[in-house]
Amino acid sequence: MARKKDRGTPEVNSGSMADIAFLLLVFFLVTTTIPNEKGLLLQLPAKPDPNQPPPEVKLNDRNIFKVLINSEDRLLVEDEPLNDPSKLKEMVKEFVMNPNNDPTLSESPQDAIVSLKNNRGTSYEMFITVLDELQGAYYEIYAERAGVSPEEFRNLDLNNPEERAIYERGRGDIPMAISIAQPSK
Amino acid sequence: MSKFRKKSNTKQEIPTSALPDIIFMLLFFFMVTTVMRENTVKVEQQLPRAEQIKKLEKVELVSYVYIGKPTETSVYGTEPRIQINDVFIDVKDIVQFVEEERSKLNEAEKNQLTISLKVDSEAKMGLITDVQEELKEANALKVMYSTPQEIDLD
Numbered sequence: 400m401a402r403k404k405d406r407g408t409p410e411v412n413s414g415s416m417a418d419i420a421f422l423l424l425v426f427f428l429v430t431t432t433i434p435n436e437k438g439l440l441l442q443l444p445a446k447p448d449p450n451q452p453p454p455e456v457k458l459n460d461r462n463i464f465k466v467l468i469n470s471e472d473r474l475l476v477e478d479e480p481l482n483d484p485s486k487l488k489e490m491v492k493e494f495v496m497n498p499n500n501d502p503t504l505s506e507s508p509q510d511a512i513v514s515l516k517n518n519r520g521t522s523y524e525m526f527i528t529v530l531d532e533l534q535g536a537y538y539e540i541y542a543e544r545a546g547v548s549p550e551e552f553r554n555l556d557l558n559n560p561e562e563r564a565i566y567e568r569g570r571g572d573i574p575m576a577i578s579i580a581q582p583s584k
Numbered sequence: 585m586s587k588f589r590k591k592s593n594t595k596q597e598i599p600t601s602a603l604p605d606i607i608f609m610l611l612f613f614f615m616v617t618t619v620m621r622e623n624t625v626k627v628e629q630q631l632p633r634a635e636q637i638k639k640l641e642k643v644e645l646v647s648y649v650y651i652g653k654p655t656e657t658s659v660y661g662t663e664p665r666i667q668i669n670d671v672f673i674d675v676k677d678i679v680q681f682v683e684e685e686r687s688k689l690n691e692a693e694k695n696q697l698t699i700s701l702k703v704d705s706e707a708k709m710g711l712i713t714d715v716q717e718e719l720k721e722a723n724a725l726k727v728m729y730s731t732p733q734e735i736d737l738d
């Protein structure tokens with residue numbers, strides 16, 4: 400009986416605990432990814448009903464802002480070649496808002512439509528660059544009206560009533576009318 | 585002088601008994617913030633960068649479509665291909681894929697399905713337009729072009 404007492408309390412050897420934890424850590428670092436769901440959101444138009452005739456749309460030519468990209472990634476904006484896509488944002492903003500009531504620009508922000516047409520050979524990179532500029536123009540218009548920065552406007556949480564109110568105030572009745580036309584074959 | 589000598593007697597070792605706890609904390613952080621890799625991407629993924637990005641809130645409502653040049657060009661050729669869940673598919677199979685993805689969601693979320701297109705920047709718009717037409721056919725109208733944030737240089 401006396402002998403048993405001499406053994407003392409049994410202890411688990413915890414010296415290698417750090418190594419085991421490191422191993423697990425490395426395993427998780429290798430097999431997992433940090434979810435990164437960021438990108439340009441786009442709402443596609445619904446497919447037209449084949450049983451119904453296509454609605455006749457009467458659009459004034461001045462209300463359409465035409466952007467064409469050819470297979471060599473060159474831009475044709477409102478029938479004029481444009482070399483620098485970063486100028487598009489300012490052009491779209493001016494076209495949509497038309498602050499000086501220029502007769503060549505849109506009648507009102509509600510009527511304005513931005514039409515983006517690309518060729519089948521257009522590179523995806525160029526398409527994203529242009530789409531980014533077009534969406535950026537609209538976000539800047541919205542943000543200006545709401546009195547926040549464009550970045551804050553994009554990250555508004557629509558489930559939060561307060562932030563939703565800011566969103567509604569910025570967006571108002573101006574739709575983000577970016578139409579992506581069928582490419583020419 | 586004796587004062588200084590005393591100091592040199594102090595222990596040089598860093599206590600390491602708290603090391604496992606620190607590592608476990610790191611481990612739990614990574615376990616919580618990351619998700620398991622679901623499939624191996626077999627196409628090139630050099631995503632173009634954009635500024636006007638939005639963040640998606642609900643990751644479970646997102647389905648991924650990868651488009652790009654296959655990495656194993658000797659087996660699959662150099663033409664950009666569409667990859668879904670570890671396999672290459674044809675453009676016309678997209679409708680079926682969308683239906684399958686939609687059936688996994690519950691009734692209230694069915695129309696909120698978002699398709700995330702992860703497209704290599706060298707892909708041509710012809711293929712992407714075909715994919716978009718099929719998505720319209722499948723009535724999956726919420727599309728996201730996945731792009732990392734552009735680092736502003738100015």
